[in-house]
Amino acid sequence: MNSSRFAFEPCAPLVSTGGLCGAAGVALSAAAAHVGGAFTATVASFLLTHALALLAVGLVGGNRVLRLGGLVLLVGLVLFCGDLLARDFLGRRLLPFAAPTGGTLLILGWLTIAASAFARPRT
Secondary structure, three states, X not given: OOHHHHOEOOOHXXXXXXXXXXXXXXXXXXXXXXXXXOOHHHHHHHHHXXXXXXXXXXXXXXXXXXXXXXXXXXXXHHHHHHHHHHHHHOOXXXXXXXXXXXXXXXXXXXXXXXXXXXXXXXX
């Protein structure tokens, strides 16, 4: 594998949001255990899982396609988790179709990250 494809140029916004997602995931895990809510545990699981991905992508930096995949993951995570939390805590949806749009973006983000392995390095 060509090491120039994956230059280590950290992406601070992804690192910081990865950390915030991890913290929120832990807090929501506690909330799910003590307060409940139909979707809170699911959101906590999604946040903790994707926090690691965001941290990894943010720390590696890599190529533009990899960073784009991380940003798509982040937007999908906000929409998906935000909608589920709004249902639990506000009793209504965040936006119409926020959860399915967010879920679709999460899938697209992971596929973009996979595609980044084949992106041509900058010359």
